[in-house]
Amino acid sequence: MGKKTLMTGNEAIAEAAVQAGCRHFFGYPITPQSEIPEYLSKRFPEVGGCFLQAESEIASIYMVFGAAGAGARVMTSSSSPGISLMQEGISYISAAELPCVIVNVMRGGPGLGGIQPSQSDYFQATKGGGHGDYHVLVLAPSTVQEAADLMMEAFDLADKYRNPVMILGDGFLGQMIEPVEFKRRSSTDRPARDWTITGAKGRAQNVVKSLYLKPDVLEQHNLQLHRKYQKMIKNERRVETYLTEDAQVVIVAFGMAARIAKTAIKILREKDIKAGLVRPISLFPFPYQTLEKVAEKVDKLLVVEMNLGQMIEDVKLGVCGKAAVHFYGRVGGMVPSYDEIVAEVEKIVKKKR
Amino acid sequence: MKKVFERPKSMYPVSTHYCPGCGHGIVHRLIAEVIDELGILEKTVGVAPVGCSVLLYNYLNCDMYEAAHGRAPAIATGCKRVHPELVVFTYQGDGDLASIGTAEIIHAAARGEKISTFFINNAIYGMTGGQMAPTTLIGQKTTTSPFGRTSEEAGYPLRVSEILATLDGAAYVARVAVNDPKNVIRAKKAIKKAFETQMKGLGFSLVEVLSQCPTPWKMSPSEAVKWVEEKMMPYYPLGEFKSPKEEG
Numbered sequence: 173m174g175k176k177t178l179m180t181g182n183e184a185i186a187e188a189a190v191q192a193g194c195r196h197f198f199g200y201p202i203t204p205q206s207e208i209p210e211y212l213s214k215r216f217p218e219v220g221g222c223f224l225q226a227e228s229e230i231a232s233i234y235m236v237f238g239a240a241g242a243g244a245r246v247m248t249s250s251s252s253p254g255i256s257l258m259q260e261g262i263s264y265i266s267a268a269e270l271p272c273v274i275v276n277v278m279r280g281g282p283g284l285g286g287i288q289p290s291q292s293d294y295f296q297a298t299k300g301g302g303h304g305d306y307h308v309l310v311l312a313p314s315t316v317q318e319a320a321d322l323m324m325e326a327f328d329l330a331d332k333y334r335n336p337v338m339i340l341g342d343g344f345l346g347q348m349i350e351p352v353e354f355k356r357r358s359s360t361d362r363p364a365r366d367w368t369i370t371g372a373k374g375r376a377q378n379v380v381k382s383l384y385l386k387p388d389v390l391e392q393h394n395l396q397l398h399r400k401y402q403k404m405i406k407n408e409r410r411v412e413t414y415l416t417e418d419a420q421v422v423i424v425a426f427g428m429a430a431r432i433a434k435t436a437i438k439i440l441r442e443k444d445i446k447a448g449l450v451r452p453i454s455l456f457p458f459p460y461q462t463l464e465k466v467a468e469k470v471d472k473l474l475v476v477e478m479n480l481g482q483m484i485e486d487v488k489l490g491v492c493g494k495a496a497v498h499f500y501g502r503v504g505g506m507v508p509s510y511d512e513i514v515a516e517v518e519k520i521v522k523k524k525r
Numbered sequence: 526m527k528k529v530f531e532r533p534k535s536m537y538p539v540s541t542h543y544c545p546g547c548g549h550g551i552v553h554r555l556i557a558e559v560i561d562e563l564g565i566l567e568k569t570v571g572v573a574p575v576g577c578s579v580l581l582y583n584y585l586n587c588d589m590y591e592a593a594h595g596r597a598p599a600i601a602t603g604c605k606r607v608h609p610e611l612v613v614f615t616y617q618g619d620g621d622l623a624s625i626g627t628a629e630i631i632h633a634a635a636r637g638e639k640i641s642t643f644f645i646n647n648a649i650y651g652m653t654g655g656q657m658a659p660t661t662l663i664g665q666k667t668t669t670s671p672f673g674r675t676s677e678e679a680g681y682p683l684r685v686s687e688i689l690a691t692l693d694g695a696a697y698v699a700r701v702a703v704n705d706p707k708n709v710i711r712a713k714k715a716i717k718k719a720f721e722t723q724m725k726g727l728g729f730s731l732v733e734v735l736s737q738c739p740t741p742w743k744m745s746p747s748e749a750v751k752w753v754e755e756k757m758m759p760y761y762p763l764g765e766f767k768s769p770k771e772e773g
Binding site: 196198222228231232235237238242244246260261264370371372374376378379381383 | 596607
């Protein structure tokens with residue numbers, strides 16, 4: 173496109189997938205992300221894509237398994253309860269090392285919870301969710317533009333590591349309208365995929381599987397996956413720091429919460445409180461090193477999340493006791509206002525360590 | 526000298542891990558023979574289930590997926606939608622297809638997904654050691670129905686072919702058995718018809734195979750083939766429940 177268009181986050185995510193060369197979508201409707209399947213059901217016929225509304229999120233994720241195994245650039249999208257249903261499949265996809273992109277437009281839980289924005293799936297996204305020793309690469313956009321950019325990149329990362337990549341947004345990001353520009357066309361050059369299911373013509377059989385009955389063989393498989401996750405940790409840490417250089421207090425937040433925190437920081441600076449922001453963009457791998465460095469200069473941090481304290485555990489691991497880590501969270505679909513964050517920072521600044 | 530019998534090209538020259546008298550080996554071979562006869566080895570894709578036949582890819586040498594329990598039809602759907610030119614089949618047992626995977630099989634059939642499913646009904650969970658299956662007969666003893674299945678506690682066994690035949694998307698649905706040579710020949714014909722239905726693009730096809738499972742049934746192989754005929758066939762009648770209209 174090359175020019176700015178007004179779009180909802182959900183639509184931008186869907187269009188970015190199309191422009192990244194994704195031509196297969198399998199999913200099941202759920203609020204607040206249904207605009208993604210709706211958009212693609214209309215858009216895919218224009219580009220020769222395959223849109224299929226599955227009978228459940230469970231079926232969706234295994235259709236993704238089948239299509240990814242067959243070599244396609246493929247995605248699904250859902251929201252928290254639906255992503256829970258997909259966890260079995262995400263474990264299998266990770267085990268079989270299939271590239272795909274999964275979008276979670278988070279809503280409040282647990283259970284059916286609500287349909288308003290939340291960040292309460294952080295643990296599920298970053299620490300596993302399904303069974304077994306595995307990780308998905310998790311990227312958390314905070315603007316519609318960033319959602320589009322990360323969505324495009326997600327397909328390349330999925331291919332690069334033969335691993336699922338999750339875009340972790342929330343209902344706020346999915347529903348809000350902002351200008352967005354689709355900056356690049358994803359390279360059509362994908363890495364060689366000689367392992368895919370295409371029919372065993374002129375070659376030996378390919379098998380896409382996750383069963384290793386011999387413990388020594390499964391251990392080797394686990395170790396090989398582990399080495400891959402180590403590579404991601406080394407190469408794919410993404411983080412934005414904002415006004416941290418001279419900061420006396422640093423807010424740590426991701427996604428929508430980080431965006432609100434930026435406004436709070438501007439207000440705090442007008443009040444002569446030097447606040448800064450660390451915004452992890454990749455949640456796995458988590459940018460521990462950035463927090464370690466920040467904690468060398470700042471003795472007070474405030475973690476702001478739309479949950480009751482999940483990413484804070486990773487922040488504490490990064491800070492490693494070198495600074496006090498405070499927390500402010502809203503839940504249930506309630507979104508923290510910048511005023512609340514300002515008040516919280518003012519309270520912390522007054523506190524002795 | 527004329528060769529009258531040989532191993533299908535679509536099978537690896539290995540022996541299987543199945544118990545003596547098990548029907549899986551027969552069905553594997555029939556599928557391999559049909560793949561050979563149709564000349565489609567290079568474009569056939571199988572999806573193995575969870576159950577005794579999870580290692581199907583160790584015996585058939587076409588490209589294969591290994592599915593999670595019950596999800597083979599969804600995986601086959603994903604593959605077929607990417608490569609419509611391939612011939613895609615799932616191979617599923619009764620726990621896999623008729624219990625945990627009911628949603629996936631019903632909707633694959635309802636969509637008229639152009640895949641073929643070979644459904645092995647042996648009225649028991651074999652791999653996990655003989656527990657009650659959705660297809661276990663009333664009165665049948667298993668390790669989780671030790672006094673015999675009762676309808677009061679466990680309801681009634683599922684007749685999958687009859688259910689699927691009601692769906693417009695299902696083009697070919699048949700139930701066969703592999704308990705004697707005559708039935709084995711009929712089973713092969715049904716398997717061939719299922720593949721042909723898919724290759725003609727007519728819709729979903731399923732062949733249910735009544736199969737013997739002597740070890741968890743606690744029977745000898747010869748008792749087991751008799752049990753298929755005497756106990757299973759009255760509840761699960763053989764035949765074609767749905768068939769595409771003959772051309773011309």
